[in-house]
Amino acid sequence: MQIIFDDIDAAEIDRRIALYGPLTQAVRELVDATIRTEADEDTIRDVEATIRVATARLREKQIEGSFGARYTADGTVMSWGNAAVGVRNPIAPPMVVERDDTGLHWAEITLGAAYEGPPGLVHGGVTALLLDQILGHAAAVDGKPSFTGTLTLRYRRPTPLGKVRAEARVDRVEGVKTFVVGSLSTADGLTVEADGVFIQPAWVRDRAE
Amino acid sequence: MQIIFDDIDAAEIDRRIALYGPLTQAVRELVDATIRTEADEDTIRDVEATIRVATARLREKQIEGSFGARYTADGTVMSWGNAAVGVRNPIAPPMVVERDDTGLHWAEITLGAAYEGPPGLVHGGVTALLLDQILGHAAAVDGKPSFTGTLTLRYRRPTPLGKVRAEARVDRVEGVKTFVVGSLSTADGLTVEADGVFIQPAWVRDRAE
Numbered sequence: 001m002q003i004i005f006d007d008i009d010a011a012e013i014d015r016r017i018a019l020y021g022p023l024t025q026a027v028r029e030l031v032d033a034t035i036r037t038e039a040d041e042d043t044i045r046d047v048e049a050t051i052r053v054a055t056a057r058l059r060e061k062q063i064e065g066s067f068g069a070r071y072t073a074d075g076t077v078m079s080w081g082n083a084a085v086g087v088r089n090p091i092a093p094p095m096v097v098e099r100d101d102t103g104l105h106w107a108e109i110t111l112g113a114a115y116e117g118p119p120g121l122v123h124g125g126v127t128a129l130l131l132d133q134i135l136g137h138a139a140a141v142d143g144k145p146s147f148t149g150t151l152t153l154r155y156r157r158p159t160p161l162g163k164v165r166a167e168a169r170v171d172r173v174e175g176v177k178t179f180v181v182g183s184l185s186t187a188d189g190l191t192v193e194a195d196g197v198f199i200q201p202a203w204v205r206d207r208a209e
Numbered sequence: 210m211q212i213i214f215d216d217i218d219a220a221e222i223d224r225r226i227a228l229y230g231p232l233t234q235a236v237r238e239l240v241d242a243t244i245r246t247e248a249d250e251d252t253i254r255d256v257e258a259t260i261r262v263a264t265a266r267l268r269e270k271q272i273e274g275s276f277g278a279r280y281t282a283d284g285t286v287m288s289w290g291n292a293a294v295g296v297r298n299p300i301a302p303p304m305v306v307e308r309d310d311t312g313l314h315w316a317e318i319t320l321g322a323a324y325e326g327p328p329g330l331v332h333g334g335v336t337a338l339l340l341d342q343i344l345g346h347a348a349a350v351d352g353k354p355s356f357t358g359t360l361t362l363r364y365r366r367p368t369p370l371g372k373v374r375a376e377a378r379v380d381r382v383e384g385v386k387t388f389v390v391g392s393l394s395t396a397d398g399l400t401v402e403a404d405g406v407f408i409q410p411a412w413v414r415d416r417a418e
Contacts, residue, residue, distance in 0.1 A: 019250055019254075020253070022257055023253055023254075023256065023260075024243055026257045026260040026264070027236075027239060027240060029260075030236060030239070030260055030263060030264045031298075033264045033267035033268050033271065034232060034233055034236045034267065034297065035275075035290050035297050036267075036268075036275075036276065037268065037270070037271050037272075038272060039266065039269055039270050039271075040270075041228055043267070043269070044229070044232055046266075047263045047266055047267055048231055048232040048235045050259060051232075051238075051239050051260070051263060052238070054239060054256045054259050055238045055242045057248065057255075057256055058239075058245075058248050058252070058256055059242050059245075060248055060252075061246070061247040061249075062242065062245040062248075063244075063247060065370075066244075066245075066321070066322035066325045066329060067244050068328040068329060069327070069328040080244075081244050081322060082325060082332065083325060083332040083334065083335050084334055086244070088243065088244050089243075089325075090239075090240045090243055090244075090299075091240060091300050091323045112275070113274070113275035113290060114292065114299075114300045116276060116290050116291060117291060118278070118354070120274070120275060123291065123293060123338065123341070124341045124357040124360065125292065125334075125337055125339070125340070125342055126292050128334055128338060128362075129332065129335060129337060129338055131334070132332070132333045132337060133332075147333075148333040148362075149363070149364055150362065150363050150364070151333065151361070151362045152359065152361045152362075153337075153357075153359065153360045153361075154358070154359050155356065155357045155358055161274075
């Protein structure tokens with residue numbers, strides 16, 4: 001498990017986001033174009049060669065293994081490699097989770113061609129990814145991380161590609177278990193309901209004692 | 210809903226896979242490098258500019274909207290844009306689903322940095338994506354597509370990044386509902402159990418009558 005303490009200040013975090021964010025966004029656009037292109041063979045082979053060279057340049061110096069979790073000295077968590085929220089992960093839309101005073105967690109995300117399952121619709125597993133993530137945020141009461149124990153998804157209607165809103169809030173806490181409910185919706189209403197049981201890992205419980 | 214009948218033969222399908230497959234794989238490698246790079250600022254900005262140009266070249270001629278579902282005249286389904294199995298989707302690992310004589314569906318997938326949730330572990334939502342997909346394959350009895358009705362995931366142990374195996378099989382069929390069970394495991398044993406209820410859409414039922 002790769003947990004790194006990176007003693008950097010807010011200005012350095014901003015500098016890194018300004019550097020890596022646009023690169024990651026450019027790769028997200030490339031992912032979309034890769035799915036949708038109808039360019040001729042020569043162009044495709046040429047672009048492929050260009051991308052292989054670009055990748056090799058990025059790999060000249062790189063992290064061993066996955067991004068892992070990085071914390072600053074003041075406790076800021078940088079989940080930049082995360083598949084749902086990672087600002088350095090081109091697979092992540094990325095989801096930006098907000099929280100209001102009532103404990104409601106929400107995020108609005110626009111999902112394009114890369115997130116398709118059935119034609120024109122968001123992949124059921126992608127809705128699961130978004131809901132698992134936001135339910136996990138809601139479950140992290142007092143900033144303590146929790147792991148998903150059980151996740152149940154009820155698909156009420158198909159979710160068309162485009163703008164979606166994910167929501168979650170804690171229903172109740174029983175010992176180490178936090179029960180969270182959430183949903184996905186579009187402008188036309190609710191499409192997926194979710195509930196999850198999240199469990200605080202022993203190392204978090206131990207740390208708190 | 211974009212359903213396209215593309216009257217191409219097996220040789221043309223092979224030609225397209227040989228053209229688009231390596232491009233998509235090159236973008237998958239780039240996604241991994243984008244997360245992991247520690248290259249200097251000048252290199253990162255330069256690679257970003259290169260990628261923007263490459264994307265513009267691919268976009269000179271492209272599909273309107275998402276990839277959609279494409280069928281050949283002989284009924285072959287090309288789910289090439291699918292977020293889990295799409296050979297043209299860099300977000301997809303891609304999963305290749307096999308089936309044995311007993312009705313067991315399985316796939317072996319290697320998950321790298323792009324699929325991370327907690328440090329060193331597969332994102333719970335990514336395991337949901339893989340399980341939703343393979344349970345859906347198992348549910349598609351006689352090749353008839355089904356939509357996910359309910360999906361329940363029980364996380365038994367964390368799933369480390371690396372090689373995983375997904376499995377699914379039909380438990381029982383009751384009218385329009387197909388009950389499917391599945392699991393995710395690593396060399397060290399089972400990590401996630403799943404069960405799903407899949408429902409045949411009305412247009413499939415109507416077509417069968």
